[in-house]
Amino acid sequence: MEQITKRSRFHYTTEQIIEKPFNWKQMVRLLGYMKPYARTLLPKTIIAMLIVTAVRIAVPIFIGVLAIDHAIIPGNLNLLYTFAAIVLGLYLFSWIANVFRIRWMNEIGQHMIFDIRTALFNHIQRLSHRFFDQRSGGSILVRVINDVNSMQDLFTNGVVNLLMDIVMLIGIVVILFTLSPELAMLVLLVLPIMFFISTKLRRKIRRSWQTVRIRQSKMNSHLNESIQGIRVTQAYAQEEENMKFFNDVNTDNYESWKHATRMNAIFRPFVEMSSAIGAVVLIWYGANLIESEAISIGIFVSFAFYLGMFWEPISRLGQVYNQLLVGMASSERIFEFLDEKPSVPEKSDAKSLGDVKGEIQFDDVEFAYDESRKALHDINLTFEGGKTIALVGHTGSGKSTIVNLMSRFYDPTKGRVLLDGIDLRDLRLDELRSNVSYVLQDTFIFAGTIMDNIRFGRPTATDQDVVDAASAIGAHEFIEKLENGYDTEVEEKGNVLSVGERQLLSFARALLADPRILILDEATASIDTETELKIQRGLKKLLAGRTAIMIAHRLSTIRDADKIIVLENGHVLEEGTHDELMKAQGAYYGLVKSQYAAIMENE
């Protein structure tokens, strides 16, 4: 292991859609999404499909047995024209049925895909922080987009085609046996061969394409990363080393392609040979039968036509099987998410809040992210309404955990958190959350205009409200200076806004949301001094008249707080005002002193 990790320069884990064995339970659950359409679209589609298939099976009879034997060879021109007219009529009929078959088939499939995706997305919205803590954003995205899409083929074409192909194969076999049982027996020898090729050989092909996909996705991951990290690569003059790595990945990819493509190509001679066997049997034995007048030329011709029609449904059945296996893997992953229960469920008889004073109490609260790791021990705290309270302590002391419990991102493992005297678990979640707002350390910018981004906190706000909030915070000035003012398009990865400006934007967002309780996670990122001043002014405006809980790093913001709570390793060490705590010469005093020491050392 040591050896391997040392040798590879980069590590990529590829989340791949790999097939899973067929699972009936899951299939039934999947087909449950077809239920809304089982009485409307589905029967119509199946009827249309049956018509199309029936015509396809019938035509060789008309051309072979009927037209050749009864009209052409005896020389009956009228009968010939009648047959031609009937065939034309059948084709017309099948044309119309086909139009609807394609349309309805796609409708069923697309509706199902839509429904599954909506269910999945909506469910994810309800999941709790714990869920998101355990997964990367990318892996969630893959499920909502790729996994759902990978079932698209199965639902739009697969299911209906499956029926169609089965009907067609059975139909052909029945007809062949009716026409000439002995010839049918021999000709149908090719069927098992074809099935064998279509399943066994295809499995190998499938496996080799999976390898291709995995290698390719590794290569793409590296490409993506090498572009994003190009500045580091060039700064450290690692271009050549990276090229070596890429060359290896690229060669691996090439080799897997080469293998897969060879498997694919080998498949073809087998297909040709199996039809050759059918053709030889037909010509040899068929001609014998004609000689002994057991069958007519017309039957012989019909057989020739049907022989050519075998491969398509069989090969498609193989495809549907592939789609099924992929669909199994995808649906399993989708269901895994759908079965995930929100860890902070809302009670059915949840209480409404009414007017909120904004007092939060922690009553003997204990919390653990996982069993082995307790983040909070026996916390008893009161956050008075309308006051500003600062939480102080080192990284990992439990500051963030406390604020996460306040809006039930998590539930305490023991004890209660109360808002205005009511246990949070008895409250309606959406009401609770709309009363508690966060200004997070990194401001997330959604793609859209600045106006939309500020409005995110309260979608019903008018443009004027947004401008007012921005002005109050002190963000109006820089927004106006942007090329399109409030209509400037911004995005998460864009560089229109600086760190400080993003922060101001999130202040405006929070002010607009107008929560009773505001939680601030003060950023440490360095911001240039002018913006820093603006932020301090904006902050004062934002805090006025609310319960504010601040995770603070700067002394200037801490010392003005109404109460300071000092935490360490999940315990409360002290609480009180700045002056009280300084006087007590405890942990807080120590913290201030260590900062002092840091400054002195720097001098």
Added chain:
Amino acid sequence: METFQRLKQFYWPFKTYFIWSLFALFIVTAMTVIYPMILQFTIDYAVREQNYEIIPYLALAIVVVMSLKGVAVYIHQYFGDLFGIITVQRLRNTLYRKLQYLPFRYYDNAKTGDLMSRLTADVEAFRFFLSFGCAQVVNFVLLVGFSMAVMFYYSVPLTLVTMAILPFLAIVVSKFDKRIHPGFRGIRKSLARLNTKVQENVSGMHTVKALSQEDEEIVRFEDSNEDYRQKHLDISKIWGRYFPLMEFIGNVCAVFLLAFGGYLTIQGSLQPGELVAFFSLIWYILGPIMNLGFIINMFSQSKASGERLLEILDEEERKVDAVPNTQMNEEFVGEITFTNVSLTYGEKIEPALKGITFEATRGKTIGLVGATGSGKSSIIQLITRFYERSAGEIVIDGKSIDQFSIKELRKQIGVVLQETFLFSSTIRDNLAYGRPDVPMEEIIEAAKRADAHEFISALPDGYQTVLGERGLGLSGGQKQRIAIARAIIMDPKILILDDATSAVDMQTEVKIQKAFREVMKGRTTFIIAHRTSSVKHADEIIVLGNGEICERGTHQELLNSEGPYRKIYNIQNQDQEYVLQQV
């Protein structure tokens, strides 16, 4: 065609594959057309004229024809694919090389998504064309040509009559083609929107939850989801309108064949077996015509892809390393002098740096201070030659910077960039990024100096912990400490810290700074910082404003001069003064 001409260097060396593939294709097509002919011969000669003794030979002929076809199909497909994938492998290596050496200037305007789509989708389109598309054009000509020839040989009037339907088919195919492609584009765009929406929702989930906007998000998502479904339904309508129509036209052809061909047979000018053969042969013509639109479209798409690839290949690489004869390893000291240096980025009119002059002698530390956009980062980007100066002279160890090879120059410089980027790799490999073979002791030593050893050791896999998307998430401060250690491991003569400690807390910063003072001994160091505390020990602090030097001097000198530096200092040090008062 010019596009393919210019990409010739990639595929031409492998032309043998292609030629073999085409040769095999020729056999495949010929054998395909022969099969209905054997059938015809069986019916007309062997059966109707009762020459049953010939049957075994016909059966044998079928086996031979099909075996030949089988082998030829294999060769055609395998060699055709090989031609594509081997070309693309070479092309990818060249593209990757290109990307490694493109200057920063290029990446300023390039979007990762766009580049990725060129490297994946466009390369794939090109491969598909080489492997498959090219041969399809040939296949079309051969199959239609052979089939027509056989049909004309059997019966001229019947061929003409059945082919009368072709123009209609051609019209429908071209109409279909015109409508289906915008449809596919629509789907792609809609999918991209859906993707963006979900990605944004997931990465902004904490914000969504913090402001309890889940329901709003569901509504917004519904829009994109709905649009995506609609785009698919639109295209299925087009599909449903044209595809059955095409099939119907082909079928009408078969009905013509039955009626008129039957009439001709009854008249005696056509054999029944010939009629049967016609039924197979017409589909050899109709099928490819239905696919024609697809082939033409593939051709134009791969041409567009080729152009997009050429755009990358045509980009100018960074300047070729000049004068490799300088033996720097022994002499490199790292004394830097800027004389009247200016820099203008790309096509911008406003210069980022104007008339910058300073000197950094051996072992000296230069602090660079100023607001965002004042030009601090530009200065270090010139030292590392990420960008080339527009005017003035930069001299290192008495020689113009141009005389150093970029590779050797950068090996002497350790940079901690403003935005920390770590690779999907072990922590150890990330630390050793600049010197992959560095011994473990040195890595640990550097990590200790950057105050990173402690938290790395606390991780379950220690230095072997893999970072990245699915791996472990580090905090901003931890990432920065790894980046600092990465620079120290370079053992550089010049050390550059661009806002390198912005995300670490104050106590840690002080620790790191203390360690740095040792590391920096004997090296020339540049520190860019917002906090004055980070630069106060510098031998010279340069305060920049709008690309010009507006103040310079030591910390004390600048404090005394009551200029912009003093102003920044005052704002930042409210806390510190307060602390000092308190204790």
